[in-house]
Amino acid sequence: MANAQALKSGKTGKTGKSRFIRDLMMNKYLYLMMIPVVAYYIVFHYAPMYGALIAFKEYTPMKGILGSDWVGLKHFNDFFNSYYFVRILKNTLIISLYSLLFEFPAPIILALLINEVRSKAFKRVAQTITYMPYFISLVVICGIITDFTNADGVINRLFMLFGYDGQAMLQKPELFRPIYILSEIWQRIGWESIIYIAALMSIDLEQYEAARMDGASRLKQIFHITLPGIMPTIAIMLILRMGNLLNVGFEKIILLYNPVTYETADVISSFVYRKGLLEFGWSYSSAVGLFNSVINLVLLITANYVSRKVNKSSLW
Structure with a gap:
């Protein structure tokens, strides 16, 4: 039964992967248009979330974010x-x-x-x-x-x-x-x-x-x-x-x-x-x-x- 479930899971994963590749090939230009939008959100919205650590530290530019003292x-x-x-x-x-x-x-x-x-x-x-x-x-x-x-x-x-x-x-x-x-x-x-x-x-x-x-x-x-x-x-x-x-x-x-x-x-x-x-x-x-x-x-x-x-x- 475990083997059957593994085979079924592998088949499902393979099917999902093939569907994604097929969809990627069919709509490649739409995915290309999406890249700048995704890049914008990663660079300007998600990457800066690392800076939220400053709220829990006594931040000084000389020490940087990781080097600043932790104050909780x-x-x-x-x-x-x-x-x-x-x-x-x-x-x-x-x-x-x-x-x-x-x-x-x-x-x-x-x-x-x-x-x-x-x-x-x-x-x-x-x-x-x-x-x-x-x-x-x-x-x-x-x-x-x-x-x-x-x-x-x-x-x-x-x-x-x-x-x-x-x-x-x-x-x-x-x-x-x-x-x-x-x-x-x-x-x-x-x-x-x-x-x-x-x-x-x-x-x-x-x-x-x-x-x-x-x-x-x-x-x-x-x-x-x-x-x-x-x-x-x-x-x-x-x-x-x-x-x-x-x-x-x-x-x-x-x-x-x-x-x-x-x-x-x-x-x-x-x-x-x-x-x-x-x-x-x-x-x-x-x-x-x-x-x-x-x-x-x-x-x-x-x-x-x-x-x-x-x-x-x-x-x-």
Whole structure:
């Protein structure tokens, strides 16, 4: 029996190997196109994971990663017991949840609105206008936001007509989050709607014809045909968003915030940037970044599990 199982296992292994070779020969150009992508992830995503050891050491460039003294969880304990822990975790969660509540649905709504437009020319114009901010340099975007919200900026002057005190908006901690979220929606809504527009194109038009024959209004068609048709796409995008819930990009934050608004604007990524690159606390900032990555991994796995149980759509 053992010999039979060994022969069966060897046959299965040989069959699997021959199938892979056959598939490799049939799709060799696709595999060649895949090589740069795989190389990118290995070089820039997996190889740097070796540097996570810095979080458990007192890293100094002269000694290197392996030669630096091992300190265990010291930097994690310092972070958890510091004044900054509660503040930056709170800011990161609030901004991320605001983004999830307001920014995530925005491209879905835009895609639904564009899908309802019958004029192809108007569709193209609307899509072009909404795509444009995404391709503008982030430095330029932040410069526009800063100029428009300054004491003599256009937006500031407009709000002064309704009783605003005229102070520069980015100097007020309570206004930083709304400005950040609104600018994110304006910048990304058009680009992120592309995937939903593509998903809408795959819905069978006969379903709409049958619904119209049954007397369904356009609103009912949206709720009973359109939204269920793109729900798998929405679920996958939501899972990916949950996996990056705490990854609030530091680039835009550090271009907009200042010491006055640290109270509401300082997030994990900007804190890591400031501690690691400006104050040379490499080990401490690595520990904070590793903590952030672990939380994101847990959120990703949890969101994937819930989505698989609820609507049978998941990444794995």
